[in-house]
Amino acid sequence: MLSYIVKRILALIPVLAVVAIVVFSLVHLTPGDPASVMLGPNATSDQVEALRSEMGLDRPLVVQFFAWLGGALTGDLGYSHFMGAAVTSVLMEHLGPTLSLAILAEVVALIIAIPAGIIAARRRGTAVDQGFMAFSLLGISVPSFLLGLFLMLIFAGWLGWLPVAGYRGLEEGLGTHLRYLILPALALGAMQAALTARMTRSSMLDVFRAGYMKTALAKGVSERSRVYKHGLKNASFPILTVVGQSIGTLIAGAAVVETVFNIPGIGQLIVNSVERRDFMVIQGVVLMITVSYMLINLLVDILYGFLDPRVRLS
Amino acid sequence: MTTTVEPNGAHGATDPEAPARVITVSGLTTRLATEQGDVTAVEDIDFHVDAGEVLGIVGESGCGKSVTAESVMRLLDEKTADYSGTVEFDGTDLLSVSESRMRQYRGGRISMIFQDPMSSLNPVFTVGQQLIETILIHQPMSKEAAKQHAIDALEQTGIADPHARINDYPHQLSGGMRQRVMIAMALICEPALLIADEPTTALDVTTQAQILRLIDDLRRAHDMATILITHDLGVVAEVCDRVMVMYLGEAVEAGPVRDILDNPQHPYTRGLLASTPGVDTDRTQPLPTIPGRVPTLYDVPAGCRFAARCPFAEDACRENRQQLTEIAAGRSVRCWKAVDGLIDAEAGAPNDGESAPPTGDHRAEGGER
DSSP, X not given: OHHHHHHHXXXXXXXXXXXXXXXXXXXXXXXXOHHHHHHOTTOOHHHHHHHHHHHTTTSOHHHHHHHHHHHHHTTOOOEETTTTEEHHHHHHHHHHHHHHHHHHHHHHHHHHHHHHHHHHHHTTTSHHHHHHHHHHHHHHHSOHHHHHHHHIIIIIIISOOSOSSOOOOGGGOHHXXXXXXXXXXXXXXXXXXXXXHHHHHHHHHHHHTSHHHHHHHXXXXXXXXXXXXXXXXXXXXXXXXXXXXXXXXXXXXXXXXXXXXXXXXXXXXXXXXXXXXXXXXXXXXXXXXXXXXXXXXXXXXXXXXXXXXXXXXX | OOOOOOTTOOTTTTOTTSOOEEEXXXXXXXXXXXXXXXXXXXXXXXXXXXXXXXXXXXXXXXXXXHHHHHHHTTOSOTTTEEEEEEEEEXXXXXXXXXXXXXXXXXXXXXXXXXXXXXXXXXXXXXXXXXXXXXXXXXXXXXXXXXHHHHHHHHHHTTOXXXXXXXXXXXXXXXXXXXXXXXXXXXXXXXXXXXXXESTTTTSOHHHHHHHHXXXXXXXXXXXXXXXXXXXXXXXXXXHOSEEEEEETTEEEEEEEHHHHHHSOOSHHHHHHHHTXXXXXXXXXXXXXXXXXXXXXXXXXXXXXXXGGGOTTOOHHHHHSOOOOEEEETTEEESOHHHHTTHHHHHTTSOTTTTSSOOGGGGOOTTOXX
């Protein structure tokens, strides 16, 4: 198991190298000189030159790359002139809300999707199954911002149960934190729940057809143990894959939902940074999202190893 | 003990010295709801098995032999399967007991071995976990005791180093080893009835013979009633006492193995035997085949189900449903022409025991040595 994990981690190194090069090139492939863009049309060429040398843009590309890479590896992603702060600290400040939102959305999605998928599979072809699947189609089709606005209208506007928008950190208490986060998490998690429910259903249906399920029945295993012990463990691999891959979508979706609910997360940071061409921040955000995506996939691979002996031992 | 009278002859049913009757199936009919409509997968099946006896059920794919076996244990999806008739076991009709009661029989008193050992073991649990689970369902005992029991059961099936194998996952074992594990799991609670559904079909030839011998040895050692489902007449010749031949959901012929192999009555059984290669088969000639195709269950002929492929068929066959008729003690056939002796006459009476191939010729490959 340990050698499997080490192998997985080593396999990340070349991917990380490619990611670093691509992210670094981002600044240099964008049309227009970052310094002159930052300073605006009225800047003099002396001012631009000064900023260029301050940002290190006048050095050879290779030198710039390694300087940036060295900084990135030690947690220094440069300085944002717009925000007047180090990119790393800006990222950290915005990471908390997004992380909370994404985790809550995923948890809500799994709590809804896995039981729904199992029930639909067990009652295949019945009205319950068709109802669940129709609902999940709705979940996939309705954009998260629209769902968010509806939820806001119903639960905050009409019923007045929850705050309309905004964000309260964990330091203000878990209850308050969740009260502000639950609507955006539902809006963001709906598509995730729909996808996961569909995958759970089809994966359970595949498993139900497997020979070992008939063996379990012939052994006298109870229906519950057959479904949840023999079935679900085998069905969990494709579900895990879908969840791992769609977390990327979740992060992208967060940008939209954060805007709707006015949450000061990474999503808002991206939107604002792109608007003002704050390349240092954009670079940092893209790097962070890519790396976290890779880490999630690493986690999924490791979970595979724990769940599936065939993966672990091959 | 049962008192049910059945058409296909209880040899020695009145003999007080006879071995105990383990299972009596009468009029078993299984209807399945499929997406293309309802079908009757098996119809009006009667058979019985005594302790220590092996009943072979033979037929082509789709003839209903597996459905018959799975109906006995009620393994088919309860939402789509509808059983009628009776399956009498331990003085109880298994088709009318509750599902939770049925679970106590499954794996405890009645066990089943499946065709494909590659898919019939759960890939995410160790061999030991799967064996221990079976024990603990039926016999409350400590985990340690169950583990020892599991090791003993593996040893009985001839698996080397069972202490180590018990921690293996199924994918670490060969096909033959996995089938041995399945056998160990089926026998671990010492069932009165073992159903083996094509237990050797997915294995290579040398392993086939070993597994078959293992099942036969364990059957003898535990005096188990055994139902062996196969399409291989060689296997039937080697291990079965009696045989039931099925075609399109019906039993077409039943009786003692030697009688049926030496003197088949139903035209289908004759065709099957003729198309089975033996040691003295002329290899330069193509093997005889049964012409035509098996009709589907959606399109069951009104008269005799085999008529369309039968060289002896006439209009009367195509019009009238055939009844399974007893022609000798413990011997029955579903063909009026065979009952009347017309087929022997038309076929030039080949079945005087002289020209019929001796049973040894139907032996499974590698059965000797």
